Amino acid sequence: MSDKGFILWFTGLSGSGKSTLASYLIPLFKEAGKKVELLDGDEVRENLSKGLGFSKEDRDTNIRRIGFVADLLARNGVVAITAAISPYRDIRDECRKKSHAAFVEVYVEAPLAVVEERDTKGLYKKARAGIIKQFTGISDPYEEPTNPEVVVHTGSESIEESAQKILKYLKGKGLV
């Protein structure tokens, strides 16, 4: 078993499955003897990034903070999982460049129609009604990764299938 830390960077629309996949994987990493931390977008915005909004500038600041903390953890042997929409390619790539550990970008892909139908937090309904402004996928951009290490299609795969794809990649790289 490897004692290497790495960053497992989930990116995708709200409701695509980032938090679900993180929760599924965390106990498996722990069983494999890894130290794990999760930087979940919603939780970070309540703490580390409290007060930030959803302009491009504030979103970038939020993601840079997540990238900074993830790197501190990963270079000390922790599996640092990030689960934030992280809609902008340039900032994700900047986090990748600054990382001292392996950076594994997972594109959690699902069609807008699927995540809107799920509407796990009722936010798409509010975004469509104009109650929430600057909502990713509706009234704010999402830039797909051009070269992610793993792509999962949660509109058509089960949680287990998506998680196994990620584990297979990590095992292949000797990271778990």
Ligand SMILES: Nc1ncnc2c1ncn2[C@@H]1O[C@H](COP(=O)(O)OP(=O)(O)O)[C@@H](O)[C@H]1O
């Ligand atoms: N393959 C899959 N991977 C992850 N989530 C899935 C998958 N298939 C269906 N889902 C469902 O999609 C929803 C994703 O919600 P969530 O994880 O909160 O999204 P996010 O954290 O990206 O906003 C959950 O209800 C989950 O059960």
Ligand SMILES: [Mg+2]
């Ligand atoms: Mg989430």
